[in-house]
Structure formats: structure tokens, C-alpha cells
Amino acid sequence: MSSFAEAVVALGYGLASALVPVVNAEAYAVVAGQRGGHALVAVVALALGQTAGKLLLFESARRGSGRLFRKVTHRRRSGRAAARTARWTEPIRRWLSRRRTALPTVLVSAAVGVPPLAVVSLAAGSAGLRRWEFAGACLSGRVIRFAVLVLPAVLA
Template sequence: MSSLAEAVVALGYGLASALVPIVNTEAYAVVAGHRGGHALIAVLALGLGQTAGKLLLFEAARHGTGRLAQKLAQRNRSGRAAARAARWAEPIRRWLSRRRTALPTVLVSATLGVPPLAVVSVAAGTAGLRRWEFAGSCLLGRLIRFALLALPGALA
């Protein structure tokens, strides 16, 4: 596959995986590393696609009222699942509202996946974090994550 085609496919895959949880970007990064050749391009495109998708969640939370999401959550969650989601959301919102902990929280979430980046993206949008700060931290964390996943295959 050419460099341009690899970039386009990886960008689209990253965007899709940011919005649809069953699409696994980590697996794509591992496979791209084992294929060699354009692993660096794939890592960059995956990071950009993931960041673009998380920015969509961020902006939706920032500008949306959240009524639809609340109704869907009430309809689809059991009491235990709702309690578990609330346990995640409140501390994250608190961390993201403080200037000194907001960017490290996004960076750790984007790099390690804990707390979940989708939750952090929505919480960051509601907490008033600046768009460019969120995007920069998210992109850096995603690039680190995907590079670490692709590296062993690329070196083999």
C-alpha cells in the first residue's frame, strides 16, 4: 500500500475508532508495526484521526445540552452501571476543572486509557478546558500509545 493510501486508511480508522468503541485502533497499530514500511505514517494518521474524533466528542459536550445523552443513558443502563459511570465522571470532571491537573489527566488518559479517553473527552468539554490544550495533550498521548504498540513489530 502506498504512503498516501496508508495515511488515509489509518486516519479514517482512527476517526472511526474514536466514535465507535468496537473499532480497535490499538490492533491496527500493532498490525501496522508488523507490516513495517509505513508504520510511522500509520501511527501519525491514527493519532490524528483519534484526536479529531475525540475533539468531536469534546465539542459536542461543550456546546450541547446533554439531554439526549442523559435520556439514552437512563434508558440503557442498569442502576449498577449508572452508579459506576457516575463514579468515573465526577472525579474526572473535578480534575479537569483545575488548571494544574487538567492537562496531565488528558495526557495520561490518552496514553494509558485510564480513565477512559471518551469519558475524559466529554468531561473536558463540560469543564471548560481550552480546545487547543485538549487537542495537543490528546494527540501527544495517542502518538505515544500507538508508537509503543507499533514499535516491537517494526523492530522485529
């Protein structure tokens, strides 16, 4: 596959995986690394696609001005489900509302996966984080994550 074709496929796969949880971008990165050839192109394009998809989530939460967050946290649930939701949403929202902790939270979430990047994307949008800051931290973290996954296959 040519470099351009690899970039287009990886970009599309990254976008799909950002929006549909069962589409696994990490698995695509590992397979792209084992195929060799254009692994760097695949990593960057996959990260760009993921970032574009997470920006869609970010913007939907921003334009919803917190309605989605209120809907998720105030929905009638059993005590266990409400506690689990609050355990993830409250600290993330608190971290993302402070300038000093917002970008490191997004970066760690994008690179490590904890807290989940989808939740962080929604919370960052409703917390008022700047779009370009979110996109930069998300892209950097995703490139790191996919590069770490591809590296062993490329070196082997």
C-alpha cells in the same frame, strides 16, 4: 501500499475508531507495525484521526454545555449502575475543572486508556478546557500509545 495511501487509510480508521467503540485502533497499529514500511506514517495518521474524533466528542459536550453530563448522572438507574457512573464521572470532571490537573488527565487517558478517553473527552468539553490544549494533549498521548504498540513489531 504507498505512504500517502497508508496515511489516508490510517486517518480514516482512527476517526472511525474514535467514534465507534468496536473499531480497534490499537489492533490497526499493531498490524501496521508488522507490515513494516510506513509504520511511523500510520502511527501519526492514526493518532490524528483519533484526535479528530475525540474533538468531535469534545465539541458536542461543549456545545451541549453540560446537558449530556447532567443527563448521564441524573438518569434513573439502579444503585449499582449509578455508583459505577459516579465513580468515573465525578473525579474526572473535578480533575478537568482545575488547570493544574486537566492536561495531565487528558494526556494519561490518551496514552494509557484509564480513565477512558471517550469519557474524558466529554467531560473536558463540558468542563471548559481549551480546545487546543485538549487536542495537543490528546494527540501527544495517542502518538505515545500507538508508538509503544508498534515499536516491538518494527524492531523484530
